[in-house]
Amino acid sequence: MRLATIRSNQGTFAARVETDTTAVKIEGYANVGDLLQESNWEEIAAGAQGETIEFAQTDLEAVVPAPNKIVCVGLNYANHIKEMGRNLPEHPTLFVKFPDALTGPFDDVLVPEYANAELDWEGELAVIIGKRARRVKAADANDYIAGYAVMNDYTMRDYQYRTLQWHSGKSFEKSAGFGPWMTTKDSFTFGGELATYLEDEKMQTTPTDDLVFGPQALVEYISHIYPLDAGDVIVTGTPGGVGHARDPKRYIGDGQVVKVEIEGLGYVANKTVFE
Known part of the structure; x- marks a missing residue:
């Protein structure tokens, strides 16, 4: 469904x-x-x-327009961790995104002039919680997941790396296309391809089971820090192929469309508009 x-x-x-x-x-x-x-x-x-x-x-x-919590996971695909020159983590790296960052799955993303210099793409799998989860075991976590969707996580790299905290580069207003809909967990088979395109060029491709910490492990870990409520969203991380890790670096330009597609979930596509 x-x-x-x-x-x-x-x-x-x-x-x-x-x-x-x-x-x-x-x-x-x-x-x-x-x-x-x-x-x-x-x-x-x-x-x-x-x-x-x-x-x-x-x-x-946006499929859930105003979640109480949006919990993002950094460096969670093995191939992305390797391209960034880091070791596989023992624990998930968490940061938050505010609901103001969400926008429709096919809306234009308006980028202010002061934040368009190092604009990067990050295609991500989003997990949507279906009921309150507090100190849940991974073996039981699937009972708390309502379904899955696609997140187009535009990232302002210059803002992200101004400090050790990534949030400021990840939560710009209406910068994350979210949808196109929620596919319930019984209708989704985990492990298919996640692909991100800049215009027609495929930039990221990996099976979702390349995640270091999968959805169930994330529900367990996060729900032992604070409860997750119905409608909350976990954004599970991005695979290798981001523009910032390329040599030379490559960023999104004015008018370019970023499309993120996950097998079994559909796709979102947002046109980039420099203000």
């Missing part, structure tokens, strides 16, 4: 996606995050008999 947050003239609403252009409205819920607050959200979504609507790609909002 695929669930999306769709825009309309009356606001947004949660919907069950039937095809890539049609969906059934889930009455009473403004977005997927709101729906996930219900303990029986799967039953509600599967049984929805609301209006069938057609939608365009640009009608899609």
